Amino acid sequence: MSAEGTATESFAEFVAGLPLVDHHCHGVRTGTTTDADFELLATESDWPAPPGTSVFDNPFGIAVRALCAPLLDLPRHCTAEDYLRRRGELGDQEVSARLLAASGTEKYLLDTGFRASTIMTPPEMAQLTGAATQEIVRLEALAESIAPDCTAAGFSSAFEDALERALEHAVGVKSIIAYRYGLDFDPAPPTNAEVTAAAGRWLAGIEAGGLVRLTDLVLLRHLLWRAVGFGKPIQLHVGFGDADIVLHRCDPSHLTEFAHATRETGVQLMLLHCYPYIREAGILAQLFPHVWMDTSCAVSHTGPSSETLVRQSLESAPMHKVLYASDAFGLPELYLCGAQLWRRAVARILGEWVAEGFAGETDARRYAELLGRGNAIRAYGLE
């Protein structure tokens, strides 16, 4: 595959063959995936499907049976039972190898801060796929990992050191303040005294046997602002995710003041997923030079309807500010569907622009290349 394409291939073929940079995803699950594992990884829900129902009748499950089944030598629209049986016969390694190869991804930027012990590391992902990998550091996970060895007074500089070390090789960071609090946070950085006091409360709680899970808003804001200081792109979870989230508090327009406050720092804000606030994210990406966006996981989880999401992401955002990502975690089906559904959508939308005289084909190919890889390369300074 080549980003330039050839003179004779159609635009749809060009998009189908475009090597993708997946700027936000996680590793494939290690070990054997049971049917119950599959059902839970195939939804953003935290609980099994109700009795008598199956995730294979969710939009993502429908897409799996349509798009992944043939790659496992099954007929399209096979039953859930047939799919899971064949998956077991082939084994996780083979299924992952086939589906990730078919995704046409040339580089994965891997968020390593979520259930890291259950998924492949960046080197393992590189070995499995033959693609390049880079790491994205999850701020909250990094803070939680150093907490046991910190004092309240020492937390801030210990975190600073840990982040500096992590960013020697990582190409960006990820914040899940949307999950832990919401995007409606005070956009100003907390003071040193506030941070020390908050760290004291958090660490005392841990010492008393409490959860390491960081939910203190002062500390969440502190991590974000420390990351601003390092200047590498900051991925922010926005909108749709699991049931921890209160959706309306994850409307990205809550980030407006934070965007003003960071506009001249040199940092880039990468809004992830954005469903159902895709238009709000696109508007921010037009207004602020350092705001970018994707539709990532929402594409897989809307399966047959995913084109409409990608379409909205191209409504008002500059072509230079929208990115591809799968946000896949664990299941190889999420990488494949993320990529194939995205390709289908981009081919149709930009193809329409060409057919209706809005864009010339040269521009359309240039835009597809920006969306699929060029923007990620520019945002993260890759290659």
Added chain:
Amino acid sequence: MSAEGTATESFAEFVAGLPLVDHHCHGVRTGTTTDADFELLATESDWPAPPGTSVFDNPFGIAVRALCAPLLDLPRHCTAEDYLRRRGELGDQEVSARLLAASGTEKYLLDTGFRASTIMTPPEMAQLTGAATQEIVRLEALAESIAPDCTAAGFSSAFEDALERALEHAVGVKSIIAYRYGLDFDPAPPTNAEVTAAAGRWLAGIEAGGLVRLTDLVLLRHLLWRAVGFGKPIQLHVGFGDADIVLHRCDPSHLTEFAHATRETGVQLMLLHCYPYIREAGILAQLFPHVWMDTSCAVSHTGPSSETLVRQSLESAPMHKVLYASDAFGLPELYLCGAQLWRRAVARILGEWVAEGFAGETDARRYAELLGRGNAIRAYGLE
């Protein structure tokens, strides 16, 4: 009509002939409907159309002239004057009989708590249509009906008794807390002391000549939590409705904590209408095993554009959690348009999925049947 269809009919024919369970609607108006009555029942507005305008140029009115006119022996797109004249000639009974028969509804779940004296009862609806009917109890109306005979201390148990009696035959309840307050309510149940105090204030107000209309938030929350205790499905008004509502306070994501709090109780939460928060509702239906949704009244009131609403309801929600409803009240045109517009949308959307290889036709028929009747049967334990 049969839910199974026959081997030779097309998918569009299958959907056109599918018997529907209308899981949320009201009775047809009794007595004679004047032109002024028609104009007010044909909109969610509480006031007549401005001078020089007509509801027949609203999207619903356009749909009426397109879809209902031929059933009254008129040409499509007839004038408002011709439509109303012919309606008067035929009489309300005949118009209702024709339009409800043409809706292809096999069962109506009737909310009996809104202007009950002006519309048909469930037995009258059964007699008019030949279809089966079941009752849905409106919580606030039930509380208002018992208020005159209650003391503050006795309100809670009197309501409990009344609800128990009502649920001997009713298949679910309806809450309009969205209208009376908003969905941004404290999700915890109020204490007994709070309820007694609130009941005291409300009943004292009534005794002093105040409105019976229940708007006290403590009592609204209490009714909802008492309904949770009975375990039958709870219908919740969400989004679009008349001008009593402040729309952004009816975003269903305000229900997130309430959904967490009720997840293990066995109750089912049925989100009604959901426009323009259809995506938010679909996300909740994916995340929470006990959350369901429909697009009901918004389908009729968007007429020619209604397909896009049904399309959004199928973006991320499981096929097992989306239902059909008309939310029709009073006008038989609302039942007919609700059903015909919904059938048109489902036939086109699922038909596209088949044409584009996302779903096999067997699955598409199964999904149409779930959406049109199967999910309602499962949710309410019908038949």
Added chain:
Amino acid sequence: MSAEGTATESFAEFVAGLPLVDHHCHGVRTGTTTDADFELLATESDWPAPPGTSVFDNPFGIAVRALCAPLLDLPRHCTAEDYLRRRGELGDQEVSARLLAASGTEKYLLDTGFRASTIMTPPEMAQLTGAATQEIVRLEALAESIAPDCTAAGFSSAFEDALERALEHAVGVKSIIAYRYGLDFDPAPPTNAEVTAAAGRWLAGIEAGGLVRLTDLVLLRHLLWRAVGFGKPIQLHVGFGDADIVLHRCDPSHLTEFAHATRETGVQLMLLHCYPYIREAGILAQLFPHVWMDTSCAVSHTGPSSETLVRQSLESAPMHKVLYASDAFGLPELYLCGAQLWRRAVARILGEWVAEGFAGETDARRYAELLGRGNAIRAYGLE
């Protein structure tokens, strides 16, 4: 061009030739437009596009290269460089004359309160285009213009006098309370004492060298309520605009109580732009007899995707309550794209309604005429 059309022209031709009333726009820029001027006027962003990117790859820039280039004798999809070079060759006057003529606008309602010294006045616009012009008075600009000559006690009556004078010829007013505060303001009018106190603070600040820019919420509410008193249509900025705005605070459903409070005053509320809250605006336009809406600037800034916005504006609003506007400011390309994209969308959407049997062609032509000019004529009492 004629609003009636001829018997033989197609519906698409009818819409293409419909003379438009642009009920909300500004003047064309005077003087010479440099490339840097163009880049800033072609986006809602307040800052230049990031290095290596160009507004010509924004949806609006793409539309300019598709729709405006041929009118400047360039091939469709020409490069940014070619476009700007040719623009310079022709000169601003010639470019404006060509593009505004091609927009097919018969009347412009011009908001004269934003950077008035840099754009053409209504008479200059009339001279340039040969079309009629009317003025819309921006409330905040009017207040700021009289501030230097006011005392705190005299502000209210001075503003009243100034507004009365302005409305001798202006056909409506414009409020940008959305920019200066948000739409989530207290819907009640402030008291006289509150106004005098607030005016005192504001004027003292100006005297001390502060900004004249009016951001005091009491005064913003006062201006709005004074305008209500005069009874001419009030244009309200809603949703999408530049980076001054916090988007979620510009959801028009925040205006619900204000709409109730003004319903019987005789004033008309014109919701402008409304993106991404088009559905919310349409619902309000259905519910309240005096609420109207448009999609104006969002149409130009979504270029190839603009049809979907116009489509949403026709979902639930009455055909009598949706208007055309370009919201163009400065660049003639904004008038042309606003008009041509809107015509394309309306021709397709209403054309589909006809093709699918939802509307007869007579109604479709009537609706297009209402949307494009008739509703503006009725709302503002033009001609």
